[in-house]
Amino acid sequence: MSNDPLYHELYELLCAMPTVDAHEHLPSEAEALKRQMDFFSLFEHYCQGDLVAAGASNEDLAFLSDRQKPLLERWQRFKPFFSAIRTGGYARAALLFIRDILGFKDLDDGTVEGISQALKEQNKPGLYDRLLRERCNLAACIECWILGVEGLPDYFYHLAPGPELTDVHAPGAIDQLEARYKRSIHSLQDLLEVMTSAVDKWRANPKVVGIKSAHAYERSICFEKRTLHEAELVFNRLRKQSADRPSPHEALPLQDYLMFQLVARADAVGLAMVFHTGLQAGNLNRIVNANPLHLQPILEEFPRARIDLFHAGMPWVREIAVLAKYFPGVHLNMAWTHIINPVQARSALSEWLDMVPNTKIFAFGGDYGIVEKVYGHLKLARQNVAQVLAEKVREGAYSRAEAEMVARRLMFDNANAFYKLGLEGKG
Numbered sequence: 077m078s079n080d081p082l083y084h085e086l087y088e089l090l091c092a093m094p095t096v097d098a099h100e101h102l103p104s105e106a107e108a109l110k111r112q113m114d115f116f117s118l119f120e121h122y123c124q125g126d127l128v129a130a131g132a133s134n135e136d137l138a139f140l141s142d143r144q145k146p147l148l149e150r151w152q153r154f155k156p157f158f159s160a161i162r163t164g165g166y167a168r169a170a171l172l173f174i175r176d177i178l179g180f181k182d183l184d185d186g187t188v189e190g191i192s193q194a195l196k197e198q199n200k201p202g203l204y205d206r207l208l209r210e211r212c213n214l215a216a217c218i219e220c221w222i223l224g225v226e227g228l229p230d231y232f233y234h235l236a237p238g239p240e241l242t243d244v245h246a247p248g249a250i251d252q253l254e255a256r257y258k259r260s261i262h263s264l265q266d267l268l269e270v271m272t273s274a275v276d277k278w279r280a281n282p283k284v285v286g287i288k289s290a291h292a293y294e295r296s297i298c299f300e301k302r303t304l305h306e307a308e309l310v311f312n313r314l315r316k317q318s319a320d321r322p323s324p325h326e327a328l329p330l331q332d333y334l335m336f337q338l339v340a341r342a343d344a345v346g347l348a349m350v351f352h353t354g355l356q357a358g359n360l361n362r363i364v365n366a367n368p369l370h371l372q373p374i375l376e377e378f379p380r381a382r383i384d385l386f387h388a389g390m391p392w393v394r395e396i397a398v399l400a401k402y403f404p405g406v407h408l409n410m411a412w413t414h415i416i417n418p419v420q421a422r423s424a425l426s427e428w429l430d431m432v433p434n435t436k437i438f439a440f441g442g443d444y445g446i447v448e449k450v451y452g453h454l455k456l457a458r459q460n461v462a463q464v465l466a467e468k469v470r471e472g473a474y475s476r477a478e479a480e481m482v483a484r485r486l487m488f489d490n491a492n493a494f495y496k497l498g499l500e501g502k503g
Contacts, residue, residue: 354368
């Protein structure tokens with residue numbers, strides 16, 4: 077593929093066009109600049125999951141993260157784990173940054189100190205614009221759950237935190253809602269009125285473009301349709317000052333009911349609903365909770381609501397495509413996927429383009445808390461998209477012009493339209 081002129085043409089086209097990053101977890105630049113940077117900074121966040129999978133203990137991770145320890149001692153402890161994970165997608169994003177941005181051929185005994193110093197030197201004001209605007213050519217970033225944080229660039233948009241309105245069974249959750257929205261919540265009807273106020277408030281904020289659920293980390297995303305009576309029974313137990321507090325499992329009827337109510341309100345005001353599906357970050361998670369097919373009851377109830385399903389549903393990349401084919405409102409988001417498994421991401425994209433409208437796919441979301449890693453992930457995504465589209469042209473499925481049209485839709489037009497960003501760009 078590296079010698080294929082068509083692939084290179086399409087890759088250069090993708091680099092030149094503005095891109096909508098359809099999902100991030102980046103802190104403000106001010107917070108990012110407080111970091112103590114060195115080589116290990118590029119192997120935190122997702123890479124730590126691979127380190128654990130490769131055998132790193134909690135003691136190992138604590139030692140590697142401790143910047144008070146000598147750098148070279150930490151490097152020596154890191155090396156055997158690095159050897160095990162360096163061929164995976166998570167580490168590949170870090171190595172691309174090291175090569176392309178820092179200018180080092182590899183991370184090894186001879187470069188670890190230079191790389192660490194270079195990371196410190198480039199961690200200065202203007203970092204986000206230099207990396208995200210100049211090197212990545214991003215037109216916008218869709219951020220998750222950090223509404224009201226100051227110091228974010230003006231091209232950042234936000235997903236509001238759905239769990240604050242649906243997970244009221246957690247201790248103190250209702251008290252927090254009362255304080256935030258300045259009203260008492262004595263009944264389920266009071267709570268629904270607060271939910272309406274919250275959604276209206278989010279919709280009035282031009283920077284809020286959707287509401288996210290990450291429930292797959294805590295429970296199955298099989299939200300069942302519940303009755304008002306079932307929900308009230310749980311709510312009333314929550315409000316009693318007694319030891320008879322419902323367990324998380326016993327609270328499911330209320331949580332399910334509130335999720336349906338939240339989707340209804342989001343749909344009514346034109347906000348997107350976003351669901352985590354597929355692989356969960358970290359280790360030892362219950363992957364079956366995240367099967368996108370569990371969302372069928374919600375999708376049947378709201379077939380035309382704008383729904384963004386994250387992470388390609390990995391490993392259920394084929395199943396999730398059926399949902400996008402069945403339901404008009406369902407869109408497929410490849411955030412995180414190109415570093416989870418670049419080959420599976422390519423395979424999924426190729427099959428999706430044969431199965432669902434090309435206007436329903438968002439090809440990139442960095443999904444990082446580390447701004448430096450966005451560059452490497454985006455490069456992998458552009459390589460994957462270029463490879464898939466080049467194959468479509470070579471096999472006669474697409475013309476060259478159609479490949480360019482689809483590329484623009486995947487990287488810019490689709491997310492821009494779905495999230496109503498109103499950005500100018502060639503379509």
